[in-house]
Amino acid sequence: MSTRLVLTAFAVMLAACATVDVSTTQYVGAPRYQPTEPTAVQILRTEPTAPHDRLGEIMVDASTDPAPTIVEVEQKLCKAAGKLGADAVVVVYDRVQPVAAYVSGPWWGRSVETISGRKVVAVAIRYQR
Secondary structure, eight states: OHHHHHHHHHHHHHHTSOOEEEEEEEOTTOOOOOOOOGGGOEEESSOOSSOEEEEEEEEEEEESTTOOOHHHHHHHHHHHHHHHTOSEEEEEEEEEEEEEEEEESOTTSOEEEEEEEEEEEEEEEEEOO
16 A cells, blocks of 8 residues: 555656656768857757758657746757757747547546647757858
């Protein structure tokens, strides 16, 4: 009985935490650079006109209930871009969308609940010097 109580309490604590997961895909054939300082990485909403190289894509998956602050999401983007040696990231996709579903209840009266999450996709770029 006590194990069940501990597991339930642990599940409640995990559910109360905002999550932000980041994955990075470096483009094949893209130039490789030394890491840059994450605080120096710019966040752009449109592609710049200055000549630049595309280094890779960064995908951020964030919870929506509770939602992390925009500052947390931006920090994760900048940190991942910095590891690629980027000067900036261009956000190309930013949406809240269904990311999972769960079914509960007996087989004759089940209900389906969707779980929403925020997806942000950005392209890491480095200005040509």
